[in-house]
Amino acid sequence: MIQIAVMGYGTIGSGVVEVLEINRDSIARRAGEEIAVKYVLDLRDFPDDPIQKKIVHDYQEIVKDPQVRIVVETMGGVEPAYTFVRAMLQAGKHVTTSNKALVAEKGAELIALAREKNVNFMFEASVGGGIPIIRSLNSCLTADEVEEITGIVNGTTNYMLTRMSEEGMEFGDVLREAQAKGYAEKDPTADVKGYDACRKIAILTSLVCRQQVDFEDIHTEGITNISAVDIRYAKAMGRRIKLLAASRKVEDGYVALVAPCMLDASHPLYNVNDVFNAIFVHGNVLGDAMFYGSGAGKLPTASAVVADVVEMAKHLDVNIAVDWSLGKLELVDHRRLRSRFFVRTAADRDAVGQAFGTVEFVTVEGITDECGFLTQEMSGTEYEERAEKLGGILQMIRVQ
Amino acid sequence: MIQIAVMGYGTIGSGVVEVLEINRDSIARRAGEEIAVKYVLDLRDFPDDPIQKKIVHDYQEIVKDPQVRIVVETMGGVEPAYTFVRAMLQAGKHVTTSNKALVAEKGAELIALAREKNVNFMFEASVGGGIPIIRSLNSCLTADEVEEITGIVNGTTNYMLTRMSEEGMEFGDVLREAQAKGYAEKDPTADVKGYDACRKIAILTSLVCRQQVDFEDIHTEGITNISAVDIRYAKAMGRRIKLLAASRKVEDGYVALVAPCMLDASHPLYNVNDVFNAIFVHGNVLGDAMFYGSGAGKLPTASAVVADVVEMAKHLDVNIAVDWSLGKLELVDHRRLRSRFFVRTAADRDAVGQAFGTVEFVTVEGITDECGFLTQEMSGTEYEERAEKLGGILQMIRVQ
Numbered sequence: 116m117i118q119i120a121v122m123g124y125g126t127i128g129s130g131v132v133e134v135l136e137i138n139r140d141s142i143a144r145r146a147g148e149e150i151a152v153k154y155v156l157d158l159r160d161f162p163d164d165p166i167q168k169k170i171v172h173d174y175q176e177i178v179k180d181p182q183v184r185i186v187v188e189t190m191g192g193v194e195p196a197y198t199f200v201r202a203m204l205q206a207g208k209h210v211t212t213s214n215k216a217l218v219a220e221k222g223a224e225l226i227a228l229a230r231e232k233n234v235n236f237m238f239e240a241s242v243g244g245g246i247p248i249i250r251s252l253n254s255c256l257t258a259d260e261v262e263e264i265t266g267i268v269n270g271t272t273n274y275m276l277t278r279m280s281e282e283g284m285e286f287g288d289v290l291r292e293a294q295a296k297g298y299a300e301k302d303p304t305a306d307v308k309g310y311d312a313c314r315k316i317a318i319l320t321s322l323v324c325r326q327q328v329d330f331e332d333i334h335t336e337g338i339t340n341i342s343a344v345d346i347r348y349a350k351a352m353g354r355r356i357k358l359l360a361a362s363r364k365v366e367d368g369y370v371a372l373v374a375p376c377m378l379d380a381s382h383p384l385y386n387v388n389d390v391f392n393a394i395f396v397h398g399n400v401l402g403d404a405m406f407y408g409s410g411a412g413k414l415p416t417a418s419a420v421v422a423d424v425v426e427m428a429k430h431l432d433v434n435i436a437v438d439w440s441l442g443k444l445e446l447v448d449h450r451r452l453r454s455r456f457f458v459r460t461a462a463d464r465d466a467v468g469q470a471f472g473t474v475e476f477v478t479v480e481g482i483t484d485e486c487g488f489l490t491q492e493m494s495g496t497e498y499e500e501r502a503e504k505l506g507g508i509l510q511m512i513r514v515q
Numbered sequence: 516m517i518q519i520a521v522m523g524y525g526t527i528g529s530g531v532v533e534v535l536e537i538n539r540d541s542i543a544r545r546a547g548e549e550i551a552v553k554y555v556l557d558l559r560d561f562p563d564d565p566i567q568k569k570i571v572h573d574y575q576e577i578v579k580d581p582q583v584r585i586v587v588e589t590m591g592g593v594e595p596a597y598t599f600v601r602a603m604l605q606a607g608k609h610v611t612t613s614n615k616a617l618v619a620e621k622g623a624e625l626i627a628l629a630r631e632k633n634v635n636f637m638f639e640a641s642v643g644g645g646i647p648i649i650r651s652l653n654s655c656l657t658a659d660e661v662e663e664i665t666g667i668v669n670g671t672t673n674y675m676l677t678r679m680s681e682e683g684m685e686f687g688d689v690l691r692e693a694q695a696k697g698y699a700e701k702d703p704t705a706d707v708k709g710y711d712a713c714r715k716i717a718i719l720t721s722l723v724c725r726q727q728v729d730f731e732d733i734h735t736e737g738i739t740n741i742s743a744v745d746i747r748y749a750k751a752m753g754r755r756i757k758l759l760a761a762s763r764k765v766e767d768g769y770v771a772l773v774a775p776c777m778l779d780a781s782h783p784l785y786n787v788n789d790v791f792n793a794i795f796v797h798g799n800v801l802g803d804a805m806f807y808g809s810g811a812g813k814l815p816t817a818s819a820v821v822a823d824v825v826e827m828a829k830h831l832d833v834n835i836a837v838d839w840s841l842g843k844l845e846l847v848d849h850r851r852l853r854s855r856f857f858v859r860t861a862a863d864r865d866a867v868g869q870a871f872g873t874v875e876f877v878t879v880e881g882i883t884d885e886c887g888f889l890t891q892e893m894s895g896t897e898y899e900e901r902a903e904k905l906g907g908i909l910q911m912i913r914v915q
Contacts, residue, residue: 239655250650
């Protein structure tokens, strides 16, 4: 029997305990031994929950118990998770986490520490919830150079954009609805401003380029300025607006970007709706691939955490190499990326033509006091120059 | 340096050699050592190809060379691939294959032999080409009980159905076009009759239920009787016809089936077009997930083979457990599956009502000499009874 500890008995932590119970037998068969939860670390007590008898309030109790070989961290946030996880690795325990903030900031360091201690630090659940994208990048797509990763990695904003698209609702209304349904938090900043997606693409990009990508370096736009009018333009073009977190290999490095983007119906991510997540990957020999699933939620995320527990149980004395070094990667300026741009401006068509040359004008019934158009493909830098020349810009959304 | 041999220098085999060349450095880094092709086994000679100096005609040369630790089998067909692969495993060499016929028929036996010899037998490329579905089932979704797998796993038929849907073409015309483009073979039987998809779902089902599922036991319908008229009905309902290979856990076992199916726009597989493949998986805790990519083609398939080579290079002295025993699983009768059915009949609406009760009639402009309708959900057995009562059945397609 392998004893484990769970740090943080919130949504994901309690989901981990539940999944270990629901699929006890098949998990034991795959892990080679039964997995038993010995401790649950939480500040709170749960007097009406059978878990109470496993609750501890001091992480040192877990650190000091040599019976605990594997620790699950589902507390969220960088501190005190970082201190606790470090201590567990130092004590020779394997750790898996669902905590994207911790992984984005301290991933490389914790991977190095795990290697030093001949244990594993895993984080499948930190990106894409139940979608096995981390293990796919580390263990499956090993014959490829990954040249592009583009993901819908935030369920809250994807739900909101889907509702705005289906119902013609405004951002504020759909946010209130999402909060009422529990799909958005009371303080939705991290989701709607793109900060959550930013940390996730930082993790994925670090794994692809095998160096530390600091999330602060990634140009990040959220969906707060996406309006019902934008959605109407998108529909008129047969497109959908999605919040994409993307990174791309360019000649001299990598570009990363989080921004709303217009996709046409032929793009594999076009049909990823509601709270679902999906990650599109282009490999230099594999070509296009996509991984789709529940990007959040108690059980799907816990499923990914427990899959890490099984993997670690099978490798109790083996460090599985993860290629993510502490050396920092300087990203290439995102304005180097070439795309088409959808623009709304208060300027007239003549002015648009003078600034942008040949464009494709888009008309939407009932919208007459502005001018919407699609540019030719150009770099972000070129777009900015031309937009400044034009003036009166009301909105710009990249097109893929 | 790790020496390998490639058996079969056809499309996939030469793709493997090419991928090892294209991504030599990154593959070496991930494998821990450089991978070098020492032999290529083929009956033919390739006098104008630099590969000629590695060509051998007798597999025993490879068997007898202890320097060769890993062997790639890309010959196709059960024999002589089976004899060769067995000999390689017996000699303590790891083997990866892209050969679905071999894996479907002899997978359990070769896995057992590999375990006995403490080497690995891997077959990522045998299903879904470059899509890492085998490794996902074996190593990623380990916290779940997989309750359903539904795949578009044959690129040829998916291309044909896409073209029929887009262009209103008839089966025969689109087959000729697919053959001209190299998407269908001169003898297209294995693809269009569903035999290829059948072997693939046999492999996936075996991995899920951990027992041997004989492909001969799987009820298999191809797409040869799908007509332009069927496509017009599907369109009238906002649906698409896809050849699905599916297996589902039921109360007392597993059901497996290969058949054309009508999907509506909300199904994750609805938008999988052209030669792309995708595999939808439902896990009891994960919920819905989907894996999408190039299901065939030289480099994508070779990418999956080489990923196996990397995995084996990292586990030269370790057998990675694969849970697929020799014990045969008796499948549950596919007629137990419940679904709605789309039916075309020469009978009139009154007769339809008498046989099937409440149905949804479907009308297509210009089609007046027959009656198309959607049944309520029922079992396949119930459908058959009612269809016999009705008579004059022109077509039946399951609906998901």
